[in-house]
Amino acid sequence: MDLAEDMYKEELLEHYREPQNYGEIKDTDVKYKDFNPVCGDEIEIYADIKKGVIENVKFTGKGCAISQAAASILTEHIKSKKIEDVKKMSNEEVLELLPIKVSNLRIKCGLLALKAIQKGLLIYERKKHE
């Protein structure tokens, strides 16, 4: 199959064009914005936490198809998951969730949403301990 068509499968592009969980949550527990300085991709993650579980999660952002589709797919995946489990998620696990094989050069795009939610959760927990 064609390399580009492999990278931009319809399933990925659907998430890009009509992302799941797109939007803000006001007054929420987790709110964190992260960037890829090289590409200029941006993802801001919002999440409501109840008893250690992610009750609701949304994101806003701009950037390439891979970064935005990955955020859509990841937020679907982590809804109703324990924050302990989300904190432990590895890069490989997230890349597995994507409908495409991400080339080396684009891995950072694919992982931006994970980075944002994990950093956001760390800050949430630190604040809770204070």
Next chain:
Amino acid sequence: MIDARKDFPILSRKVHGKKLVYLDNAATAQKPKQVIEAIKNYYENYNSNVHRAVHQLSAEATDAYDEAHEKTANFINAEEEEVIFTKNTTESINIIANHFARTLRKNDEIVLTQMEHHSNIVPWLNTAKITGAKIKYAEINKDGELDLEQIKKLITNKTKIVALAHVSNVLGTINPVKEIAKVAHDKGALVLIDGAQSVPHMPVDVKELDCDFLAFSAHKMLGPTGIGVLYGKKELLENIEPFNFGGDMIKEVTFENASWNDLPWKFEAGTPNMAGAVGLSAAIDYLKKIGMEKIREHELELTKYAIKKLSSIEGVEIYGPKQRVGVISFNLKNVHPHDVSSILDSEGVAVRGGHHCAMPLMKLLGIQGSVRASFYFYNTKEEIDVFVKALAKVKKIMGA
């Protein structure tokens, strides 16, 4: 047509099974076999340290190293002692910004432009932070050109240094540096020109421009990485303190004191990049053989052709002025520059997508980034056709 492709081994390689179409020349240029051979020959036959020993190898290496200064000086119409070898454009600018970090005062002003590469902004931010001097930016209009009238007002008696790109690496704009230098000199300010994108692509004559400093990189003009040039007027360089200290840059050393070597060695501390200098020499020989006028002409023709083709694609927005070098930044409506670049790559076409080390300029243009195609004399119209055809594929895949 310039028939040079056979000299560039890399241009015949394949990428993802497709013929390579290399349109990322503003980032770095490819190397002809004459340059690669010269470096190989240096290591195989006369590698040794320069300016130190009296043995034969050192004599040959020293001759070659000195000759590289001479050739570089000739290339930009400077004197030999006015040419300092550095690591790259960035380091060349840092040497001068560092000088100003030691000499400017609180009410002094630095004038830059809104289209500078990070390497001609960040060193000056540091200079301003250390000295309390103020940075003012010359504005660009909607076509990405400077406004000479505004610059005339911006440069005042408080201005001590005006630092600007000769050619923009994003917009391809050619700035009227000669006129700006005159305005600056009338107010008693010095002028540094970032020649990273001009020296490789057009004749540049420091006497004609009357600039005080000029910075450029060998790797963008067929030479190797790791060697760059700082030109400075002799009487100015004489009065500037060195940036790096150590061996080779000294005349006499005691435990308490040291005196500096003559120009340009005063600025070249430690064992220099000798193989790099040999490569740069070979690159200059190559460029001169073709002729800088001819290179400029060919690239102009390619650029016109590419702009015409690109303009006919629906959804393409091109940034920058009509008069430009072979640098074209554009966006395809509703497609992120990285997605454009990835899909072009799958067709063997190498372009750059992103902010091109000019984040303030991107912000000004109201975009996150752009796709940039940049040409050199070895590019052809056929390659532009492949590039344009690949853009149609981007549109098809992304549904744009």
